[in-house]
Amino acid sequence: MDILDALDALDRGGPEGAAILPSIAHHLDNPHMRQALACRLAMADGRDAEALAMFAQAALLGHAERSGFLGTLVQGRGAHRRAIAFLARNEVARTGCPVGALQGLLFYLLDARAWSMADIPWPLDNARLADPALPRMPPACRDVVARLIATGHAEGPPTPMAGGEIAPADGDALFNLARMLRPRRILEIGFAKGLSTLHLMAGAGDALERHTVVDPLQYSAYRRNGVRNVTAAGFGDKLRLIPAPSHVGLPRLLAAGEGFDLIFIDGCHSFETTLVDALYADQLSEPGTIVAFHDWTMEPVFAAIEFMRSNRYYGGLTAAHVLITRRNLARFNQEQAYVPFATLRGTEP
Amino acid sequence: MTAAQMIEALRDLDESRRQAALAVLGGPPAGLAGEPGLAALAADVALHQGREADALLLLGAIDVEDPSALAATSAVLAEIGAVRRVIALLERARRAGCDARLEALAGSLHHGIYNREFLIRDMPWPFDPARLGEPALPRMSPACRDVASRILTTGHAEGEPTPLTGGQIPAEDGDVLFQVVAGAKPRRVLEIGFATGLSTLYMLAAGSIESHTVMDPLQRSAYRLNGLRNVAAAGFDGKVTLIERPSNVGMPALLAEGHSYDMIFIDASHSFENTFLEAFHADQMAEPGALLVFHDQVMEPVQAVLEFLRTNRGYVGITHANVAILRRDTGRGNHEQQYVPFRTRKPPPG
Numbered sequence: 001m002d003i004l005d006a007l008d009a010l011d012r013g014g015p016e017g018a019a020i021l022p023s024i025a026h027h028l029d030n031p032h033m034r035q036a037l038a039c040r041l042a043m044a045d046g047r048d049a050e051a052l053a054m055f056a057q058a059a060l061l062g063h064a065e066r067s068g069f070l071g072t073l074v075q076g077r078g079a080h081r082r083a084i085a086f087l088a089r090n091e092v093a094r095t096g097c098p099v100g101a102l103q104g105l106l107f108y109l110l111d112a113r114a115w116s117m118a119d120i121p122w123p124l125d126n127a128r129l130a131d132p133a134l135p136r137m138p139p140a141c142r143d144v145v146a147r148l149i150a151t152g153h154a155e156g157p158p159t160p161m162a163g164g165e166i167a168p169a170d171g172d173a174l175f176n177l178a179r180m181l182r183p184r185r186i187l188e189i190g191f192a193k194g195l196s197t198l199h200l201m202a203g204a205g206d207a208l209e210r211h212t213v214v215d216p217l218q219y220s221a222y223r224r225n226g227v228r229n230v231t232a233a234g235f236g237d238k239l240r241l242i243p244a245p246s247h248v249g250l251p252r253l254l255a256a257g258e259g260f261d262l263i264f265i266d267g268c269h270s271f272e273t274t275l276v277d278a279l280y281a282d283q284l285s286e287p288g289t290i291v292a293f294h295d296w297t298m299e300p301v302f303a304a305i306e307f308m309r310s311n312r313y314y315g316g317l318t319a320a321h322v323l324i325t326r327r328n329l330a331r332f333n334q335e336q337a338y339v340p341f342a343t344l345r346g347t348e349p
Numbered sequence: 350m351t352a353a354q355m356i357e358a359l360r361d362l363d364e365s366r367r368q369a370a371l372a373v374l375g376g377p378p379a380g381l382a383g384e385p386g387l388a389a390l391a392a393d394v395a396l397h398q399g400r401e402a403d404a405l406l407l408l409g410a411i412d413v414e415d416p417s418a419l420a421a422t423s424a425v426l427a428e429i430g431a432v433r434r435v436i437a438l439l440e441r442a443r444r445a446g447c448d449a450r451l452e453a454l455a456g457s458l459h460h461g462i463y464n465r466e467f468l469i470r471d472m473p474w475p476f477d478p479a480r481l482g483e484p485a486l487p488r489m490s491p492a493c494r495d496v497a498s499r500i501l502t503t504g505h506a507e508g509e510p511t512p513l514t515g516g517q518i519p520a521e522d523g524d525v526l527f528q529v530v531a532g533a534k535p536r537r538v539l540e541i542g543f544a545t546g547l548s549t550l551y552m553l554a555a556g557s558i559e560s561h562t563v564m565d566p567l568q569r570s571a572y573r574l575n576g577l578r579n580v581a582a583a584g585f586d587g588k589v590t591l592i593e594r595p596s597n598v599g600m601p602a603l604l605a606e607g608h609s610y611d612m613i614f615i616d617a618s619h620s621f622e623n624t625f626l627e628a629f630h631a632d633q634m635a636e637p638g639a640l641l642v643f644h645d646q647v648m649e650p651v652q653a654v655l656e657f658l659r660t661n662r663g664y665v666g667i668t669h670a671n672v673a674i675l676r677r678d679t680g681r682g683n684h685e686q687q688y689v690p691f692r693t694r695k696p697p698p699g
Contacts (some may be wrong), residue, residue, distance in 0.1 A: 066570065095593070100570040101566075104593040105570060105597075107597070219450065219458070243457075251600075252605070254598060255602065272629055272657075276629055307621070311622070340653070343690040349693050349694050
């Protein structure tokens with residue numbers, strides 16, 4: 001069995017997890033690495049007190065031993081964030097506590113991950129990003145989308161925020177992106193009336209488990225019309241609204257150990273908020289996560305993307321007003337590798 | 350709760366505090382804010398009396414789907430200096446599992462902080478720029494001077510030696526920090542990047558700081574808590590709170606908990622992205638007039654961040670040695686319409 005599959009089995013816990021533990025541990029002569037495997041099994045089985053005791057022991061180890069524990073703790077699919085989520089759920093103290101410090105190191109190591117996508121094919125058939133989305137939506141969703149496109153409004157009381165919806169070609173790109181990627185977890189920054197949300201959710205279809213939207217104005221300026229529209233389209237049970245600015249909401253998701261397969265950034269379009277969104281999207285990404293930006297032709301958005309391209313190794317393509325990217329290379333020690341970047345289109349830095 | 354009940358609740362509360370609040374508002378708040386403003390005012394009074402449940406009840410009565418009610422609430426809370434207190438209350442409620450509408454109210458207050466508008470005109474620097482180079486060591490207490498001197502000469506003072514020696518600030522940068530604090534007299538300071546705590550000692554030695562929060566995910570592992578040991582040996586035990594988180598997680602948690610600071614010193618990873626995020630979060634936690642201070646201002650990525658703050662966020666600054674001191678003189682809304690391309694490459698010398 002592949003080591004990643006074996007670790008997955010371990011993290012599912014139960015008798016199968018316990019059965020597979022010795023076969024993985026067999027390859028490890030380091031007791032702290034074996035302890036990390038036992039800790040993972042305890043977390044999977046809901047033996048929280050035992051797992052916390054193992055974290056507490058690991059927190060007091062010397063540097064090399066602790067590194068062995070942490071390295072084995074985070075290895076595999078989603079294990080890193082599961083450990084963070086476990087410690088967050090158990091409310092480890094933020095100050096003055098060795099286990100809290102260990103959790104701080106887990107956040108630190110998230111940023112220090114290294115990977116390359118060189119051998120991973122691009123997951124999309126780019127030629128199909130422009131296929132029309134509307135005919136392929138479920139009827140209830142198509143009805144809401146058609147009304148939004150025609151009048152800028154569907155469900156709920158009228159709001160002063162008219163216009164500003166994404167263009168139909170942008171919606172097609174988002175729908176096809178989600179349909180080809182089949183993400184389980186989507187994060188969207190900027191919700192408004194939910195037109196882009198409907199395209200993403202309809203495209204992702206059954207693969208989607210949860211769609212998280214972040215928008216501080218959903219209640220006030222938009223009178224919850226986005227929520228009403230998504231509900232009328234039949235997707236309400238998969239929607240989670242975080243009614244906060246992204247610089248508050250995204251760090252909260254990171255601190256809770258969440259990760260996403262597709263992230264769409266269409267919030268405030270200032271340079272600072274777009275870059276903050278992009279940097280948190282980066283932290284909330286796994287290798288292969290797609291980060292898409294709306295309005296990439298806007299000057300401040302372009303500049304923020306230019307930083308991500310030149311300094312964080314993001315690459316991709318455009319479809320209408322949507323820029324679809326993924327991080328192709330992750331490596332540590334960014335401060336030594338700074339590259340000045342263009343902050344105005346068509347210029348050199 | 351009806352509007353009449355809200356007003357009744359305000360009336361029932363402690364008369365002297367109600368009068369004080371009305372005096373701050375310049376008279377009965379009806380003309381300024383209407384009833385939603387009264388609910389916010391009453392909530393803050395209840396909060397002062399330790400009646401958190403009542404405060405949440407009053408805040409819960411605000412219609413978060415009514416933009417004018419939200420605007421009135423924000424205006425009153427800003428007027429009486431209660432925005433961060435109410436944010437802190439709402440964050441506690443959120444963690445305990447409150448109604449989504451209270452969460453939306455907190456989100457709206459954070460949105461208001463990002464979009465706040467202010468103008469500081471012709472305010473002089475709160476320290477003497479000509480004296481930033483004056484030596485600080487002679488003005489420290491003997492215990493503090495002893496610890497600082499040992500770190501300056503050997504890179505190490507209290508605790509076990511660590512492999513990470515030599516990264517501490519030079520004395521001339523410490524002098525700048527000391528003189529800035531001695532002049533500006535900040536009470537609440539946040540420091541990003543702690544290490545052996547030498548910069549912390551220079552700031553604390555100037556005397557005004559009541560609460561100094563330091564953030565460093567490596568303090569326990571790489572630095573073996575030597576920063577805390579040094580601060581304690583210098584006689585500042587009890588003033589320093591250590592947060593063992595990277596800034597991208599730790600700073601937004603402080604913001605969400607309603608903290609704000611008079612001075613924020615940034616000296617952590619120095620990459621453009623981390624320094625930019627730190628500056629962004631610092632900006633959200635700085636009240637008008639607060640100082641943002643950056644170490645290693647000669648580094649190219651740090652200079653790019655400073656250039657952005659100057660050109661796009663209304664900051665003005667001065668530099669001395671390897672320290673840049675900035676203050677935001679203009680806060681304005683609608684940032685996306687006002688983007689100014691900025692220099693990201695360090696200019697050639699001369």
